[in-house]
Amino acid sequence: MDNAPYHSALAEKLPTTSWTKSQMQEWLQQKNIQFDNNCLRVELLEIYKKHRPNERRYVVDEMINANGHQVLRLPPYHCQYNPIEHVWGICKNYYVHHIGENGYSNEEVLKTWNDTLERVTPEIWANCVRHTDEIILNDWKN
Known part of the structure; x- marks a missing residue:
């Protein structure tokens, strides 16, 4: 998991210099x-x-651990180690090249996103995971 703010909400708020005495x-x-x-x-x-x-x-x-899994956090600023970033790049590329073909109404924009996401097959995911593994192994060797 990357270190995006929505992945890093603290389970317990800890005192800071802005806290009041009480x-x-x-x-x-x-x-x-x-x-x-x-x-x-x-x-x-x-x-x-x-x-x-x-x-x-x-x-x-804590939610993930409670369900029997363990979180592995990626180092900051190393999004290349996250396969979803590669998938997201493929999606954005497809979207940019197809948006507006049938207009820019809310319905057409949503349809283009749905078409984009439907194109992400299990094979694409597997290739992105494989590519990410290669990047990690290559960086580890270096």
Whole structure:
């Protein structure tokens, strides 16, 4: 999975410098972390930093893990390792060359997208996966 923002929604919001003192106190209390009620907001943030989780947990990861699968996240800025990017490129290329053949009404645009997506066969997907595997193996060797 790539690191798109919609794939990276945190399962738990973690304190930031923009949080209020009461928000930080509530978070620390939920985690049973001791603090003095007279602490300043900046002091609460320091206490949080000493107890913050080592790993971020993402909503989508937890959903996938709950169903017996594991998420493998791609390195940032390496979309060539994701077969869907190759499929998407094929789709965009087809769409650009066929849009407007029958006009630009909402119905025709939707029909062109549907025609585009219907052309993505299991064989195309398999070829894109195979091509992606070759890129990964070649980069690994280099």
